[in-house]
Amino acid sequence: VVILGAGFGGLAAARALRHARVEVLVIDRHNYHLFQPLLYQVATAGLAPNDIAQPIRSILGRQDNAAVMLAKVTGVDVARKQVLLDDRRVAYDDLVIATGARHAYFGHDDWEAHAHGLKRIDDATFLRRKILLAFERAEAATDPASRRRWLNFVVVGGGPTGVEMAGAIMELARRALAADFRAIDPREARVTLVQSAPRILPSFAPGLSRAAHRRLEVMGVDIRLSSRVTGCDALGVSIDAARIESGTIVWAAGVMASPAGQWLGAETDAVGRVRVRPDLSVPGAANVFVIGDTALTQDRRGRALPGLAPVAKQQGLFVARLLARRARNPKARGRFAYRGVGLWATIGRRSAVIQAGPVRLSGPIAWGLWSLAHIYLLIGFRNKVAVAASWAWNYVTFQRGARLITGDDSNPAPRDAM
């Protein structure tokens, strides 16, 4: 069994196969598994990259039937049952594609130079650099217009990532940086959240959307609903008729699935997700499975499942169990059904919204539950302790532990699927 991608889906599949009588090979472009839900805290200097990443080799180090390969996938040869890598081919019997998604600009790829997305560690350290440099440039600015522009931050996209980034930037400015500058008052920073839908967090219940909206407004975030970005450049964002001068634009609006559909020649939807059969295999290739953000799957009412970690995990688990059953009985079949575990998003340092079944929670208690759940879900004891300690430290002192400007001005390596 070859698994492409060591995100939530791929890793769940690999681990669930540990007692199966198969050989597992996990191929990923990176040497680490990334806990993406906390990536926004790396981008806003709250956590360090290694707090939320764990080497794949050490996760699978004790699993005797698993090997790991660091390589970039360039295609799949379904007829010969081979995965194409940069410099070689790897044969498979069964293939699980869990290569995730990247951010996308609805056909405006030229916006990428100005509006950066958040999918990988390198994106997060790049955004951290941009956000911290914006304050430095405001401090050094000699005219009021450019100073204001450097203190304006625009977050495009009102889903969980956009809401979390907007809240985190606001707190960075109001709390962590407040005492450290002389010429500017970082509390003058403005954060604008641009959302195309009529409410933020549209996947949540309307009451929770409203709670999150109110909380962000109390923190000082300027929310523009039903607004569509029509242009991004080095000096700001155009929103329908309006214009916001800004030196720092965060893109949290759109994603595009990894190019697995092209590799397989399979049918995809508009954002590149592969249409799979009820057992998550690809039509015409019963031994190839697509899971996670790369797959288009539906719940019982026919709605597409969202690109969330629990969906990917459950799909990975499902495929692993199906493969383990097939190792004994080649005719085994199955049908994936998602058991919803809820939705959540944090708003700043002390508030969150949670929706799980009939439960609706917002405020500090939701934030406490969210914190505990994320520490529990992190892989690796060391990371659990490090994140808990960082949060406790941030909570008490308002300081951020990872305020480093590293790297150079160039964009990180081109967006790529895995």
Added chain:
Amino acid sequence: VVILGAGFGGLAAARALRHARVEVLVIDRHNYHLFQPLLYQVATAGLAPNDIAQPIRSILGRQDNAAVMLAKVTGVDVARKQVLLDDRRVAYDDLVIATGARHAYFGHDDWEAHAHGLKRIDDATFLRRKILLAFERAEAATDPASRRRWLNFVVVGGGPTGVEMAGAIMELARRALAADFRAIDPREARVTLVQSAPRILPSFAPGLSRAAHRRLEVMGVDIRLSSRVTGCDALGVSIDAARIESGTIVWAAGVMASPAGQWLGAETDAVGRVRVRPDLSVPGAANVFVIGDTALTQDRRGRALPGLAPVAKQQGLFVARLLARRARNPKARGRFAYRGVGLWATIGRRSAVIQAGPVRLSGPIAWGLWSLAHIYLLIGFRNKVAVAASWAWNYVTFQRGARLITGDDSNPAPRDAM
């Protein structure tokens, strides 16, 4: 007072001026103060970058007479008393230049592409990437020759940095990575330490050199004394007549002072250090001081002081006190004298050599003292706790907490002085 560089010297000067009736401006290319003595642990995945770096603004945040500017210095106009930055000029009354040193290749700048030095955070994350990728490439290699080459590491330079890097790479291979690979046994890794002098750690007493030498050999490091590197390329190192095939070369051999001598038009020695007067001012410019690795200063016997943190700190303190005295009495004079606080170097996870006055220590007790001293010297309570916790964790589990391959293959931004 304008201070260029927020290393040990510049920061010591800035803090010592907190009660003086002067305005202090600290200019640095980076937004953080870096604790360079532990940089080798970042390069070998033991510590995370933010554990040993602290934002300059938060260090000086409560010092009312100090401001911080993030900028790159391009020159000094001594006649007009101005510092030249990329896009502006800053006027000074007194100037303290503490811009440190960078690694140098004795005129062989083409070696830089293959033999990377260790002076900045970006150097350390680049080396970490290179070292971890070497194991990945050995695992993926299909012919035995290239596998061996990827498992060969060469460290050039037998001073403290070289000794510490060699020991740390060896332990990374033998301990932290041992269980994680399938095709290779990381314990087959070979580390060669190339030293041009007849013994390693030549600034230490001969007995301690021998102790360090023995300890490294027990760990498995191959030491080549009185050997000079005659060539570096992508496939290995040439040493006099011999040749070592290697995919990873660490450069810890030579440093070159920052170009302050050129900025000032002042006399320098062969490695660019500015010859200063006994009060550390520049001949011909009594209000310009040069300290730390950029200055050529001597002890009582006329030997050049080494490029160590305590030297830079004491010089920063000396200049700050002189300037504070001058603020009251313009004719105040002084003469810098270094009080030696000792030399130390660690060899792997549990051994060190320490030389302080008549005291000579080697082995685990020296290592314990070294650890305590470095935690004490780190700036920032959070960093002290984080480093202590990481060391305790490494010590007990042999695991490294920061085994991430980030960034892309390009070298970090060109070497630069500040």
